[in-house]
Amino acid sequence: MRPDSRLSRMLHVLIHLDEAESPATSDAIAAMLGTNPVVVRRTMAGLRNHGYVRSDKGHGGGWSLATPLADISLLDIHKALGAPAPFAFGLANDDPDCLVEKAVNAHLTHAMDEAEALLRERLASVTLADIAADFQMRLAAIGH
Template identity: 65%
Template sequence: MRNDSRLSRMLHVLIHMDRHQDAATSEMIAKMLNTNPVVVRRTMAGLREEGYVRSEKGHGGGWRLARPLSEITLLDVYNALGEPHLFAIGPADDQPQCLVEQAVNAVLADAMKKAEALLLRRLGGVTLEKIAAEFEAKMTARSAAAYSCAS
């Protein structure tokens, strides 16, 4: 559990959801991700609130895409997850009195801000459809559906 893997997991799931029509239950998705149905619901809740997926209770229920992959960027998913902390490092004190510490924090914050901006800009520039297309390319190259997990 070293990293926050929610973004990675949700991207993975959304693309799979696009590849079969019918609703996917939390249990199916959990098996795909090697995790627990409750974790799935918890994490997907953010995506539902932002309108990227829908969920239905009862028989035949489960999760469905609510938008085409072409209209969802990686940044959208990141935002829907509540914009989790990107960095593992940070200042020791957010409001230091010491001017030296302020100067140190300013330099670090600036560098991190620039790096974060670059990362988010990249996430915003890639749609899920693009990743799906890359996958399709690999698939036809190998012509072997078995490589895709649980699909």
């Protein structure tokens, strides 16, 4: 199964939008991500519905930030993307009467729930401004 990289990709886009001097078109974002502009519009529409970006039509239009980076956490964007499951593995439900399967599923469910709670806590503690600051530090380190 291919990993879901929408969170990483949208964080990337949002940092670029913050750095941009003008709105970015869906075509430009699609070229940056190596995807189709329709995919960009669909994904960005979800972020717009949550108030993180805005879109302007016409000449000079495109996508821009609607919320300061310091007010957006990684968890906010994760939720705006539909809160995709963080784990690629699932539980077996081949024999609901099997006690071994029940025991395995109970322990895996508990472990995944704990791991997901920890991940959500960490995502909530990091803002996009933190990522932008990291980017600026890396940029300064290479002398640009």
